[in-house]
Amino acid sequence: MGNRQVEGLDFDKTFAPVVKMTTIREFHKIAAVKGWEVHQMDVHNAFLHGDLEEEVYMRLPHGFVSQDKSKVCRLKKSLYGLCQAPRCWFAKLAVALKAYGFAQQVADYSLFTLECGSMQLFVLVYVDDLLIGGNDLKGIHEFKGYLSACFHMKDLGAMKYFLGIEVSRSPDGFYLSQRKYALDIVSECGLLGCQPVSTPLEQNHKLPDDEGEFYEDVERYRRLVGRLVYLTFTRPELSYVVHMLAQFMQQPRAKHWAAVIRVVRYLKGCPGQGIVLSANSYLQLTAYCDSDFSTCSLSRISVSGFIVMLGDSPIAWKTKKQDVVSFSSTEAEYRAMSFTARELKWDRELLGYFGVSHPQPMRLFCDNKAALHIAANPVFHERTKHIERDCHFIRDEIQDGSLVTAHLTTTEQPADIFTKALGSQQFAYLRRKLGMYNLHAPT
Structure with missing residues (x-):
């Protein structure tokens, strides 16, 4: 199929916005x-309803015979396979x-x-x-x-x-899980009869430093990691391990493939794990943020992680590398707080569209006291003069009264699960704090 799109002019307008x-x-x-x-x-046949604004031409379809073989068809409506169709x-x-x-x-x-x-x-x-x-x-x-x-x-x-998300509703709320999707992944890998593991990633792993032999079937690695990315929509505890494995898409090594298989073995033990969006009427936005300082041994960039709770229900979470190298763990934590505060503001704006007001301050928990002091104190600090201005907007939010910060211990920090691989006991404890349940687990 041919067309007359001009690269750099209209070639990038080929997607349909999808709801977050x-x-x-x-x-x-x-x-x-x-x-x-x-x-x-x-x-x-959704794409057949679209109306084209550009001039798009295609070769004659199979079975249509024309005496003039140089002629082509001009489309009046969008067609499946066309870049503009979505x-x-x-x-x-x-x-x-x-x-x-x-x-x-x-x-x-x-x-x-x-x-x-x-x-x-x-x-x-x-x-x-x-x-x-x-x-x-x-x-x-x-x-x-x-x-x-x-x-x-x-x-x-x-x-x-x-x-691909299974939704169950009761008077207590909605339960979202991807049990069938998870079991399909396990079945595709031929691990339905394997011994499950309690954590998706080995503690104190050294995946970025591995220099062992390369894994030959690169396409298989990419496909499986891609499927795991989609699984994080209802499985926040997988965010960190998927974030880590996705960094080796270009040239995965055998150890990276072994780590992917460990995730599948973890899924085998709890395929029905999901989140509960409860009917509890307490609609307070609360966020927990954390960072792991200089966690990447190759770039020395820190990793930020957060989870946002609406009442007692998780609604947003993310694991992400920071944009720049932080000079201290305090700076890394402060950047994580700023990153989370922007998410909180967007979540509060979204609440307004659903007719829910949020007059009370949003709450942000962090386990670094130095970062909390920097956020609360607008006085210039020698140790923070190199931090970009966009990180300091969190001070304005605190002064305006729209955001309050608080300290909690590292062992009670739910966002810790988004920044590092944990031991089985701490992993299970924080997973429960995330508001996750397994309705299919035996009682």
């Missing part, structure tokens, strides 16, 4: 608290939603909200999969009828299985 997983988790938490209905719809479909859907009265939100462009009197409706878009929720069941059914009139839709009813 944090938005999905936060929406389900609020739906559990407020008792909203959550339904799911799927679009048949973007064109999203634009067509957005127009239909706005025509119904929905507003597209800036914090997440795949979130659409509608308020009409006392009725609240929300639509979360992930390419051709739609989540529809709100406080008015009749309004939801009317809106689904509107969508079915606009597009060829499949009504899947109440949400039970979305993007």
Whole structure:
């Protein structure tokens, strides 16, 4: 298939915005608290609905005979396999939603909200999969009828299985897990009968320093690590190990492959592990952040990790290398606090779109007292003069009263699981603190 896209001009406009997983988790938490209905719809042949804005040409399809073999077809509508198709479909859907009265939100462009009197409706878009929720069941059914009139839709009813995520609902809230997906990974590796392990990564590992023989099947390594990345959507305890293994995609070694197999053996022992988004009405944003100073032996860059809780439910987490080398553990912790504070501000903005106000200060816990003192004290410090200004915005948030910080011990720090490999007892203890449960575990 050919086209006339100009590289650097329109060649990069080839994707469809998808709803962030944090938005999905936060929406389900609020739906559990407020008792909203959550339904799911799927679009048949979604990409065929898009309207092309550019001139795109393609070779004649197989079976079509033309006397002039030099001629090609000009497309009037988007087609599967076309680079622009996802973007064109999203634009067509957005127009239909706005025509119904929905507003597209800036914090997440795949979130659409509608308020009409006392009725609240929300639509979360992930390419051709739609989540529809709100406080008015009749309004939801009317809106689904509107969508079915606009597009060829499949009504899947109440949400039970979305993007490989299994959803169970009870009066206590939503339980999200990827049990089937995890078992598929174990089965694909032929490890259904293996002996499970209690942690996904060996403590005090030296994976970045390994100089052993290279692993030959690079494609297999990349495929398996890619599948593990998707598993972190409901498995925050895997964030650090996946972050570590993803660094060796270019040339994995045999030891790196052995580490991947250890993760699969860990999954074998707890495939049904997941998160609970409870119906507890306490909607306070609380975050825990941590860093591991100079953890990368190659670049000496520190690793930041955080988890954000809405009430007692986890809604956001991440493990990420810092952008620059920190001069001290205090600076590394301070950068982790700044990184987490930005996430908190975004989560609070998202709450407003769901009709939830958060007047009380957000809470941020850190286990480094020096970093807490620097954040609270706006006086210039000789030891912090090299820290960029964007890190110091956390001081303004504290002075404005929108954020409060507090200290907790390292042994009680849940974010510790995002920055390093832990022993089995501490790993299991912090995993429980993350709000994770295994409904499939024997009692």
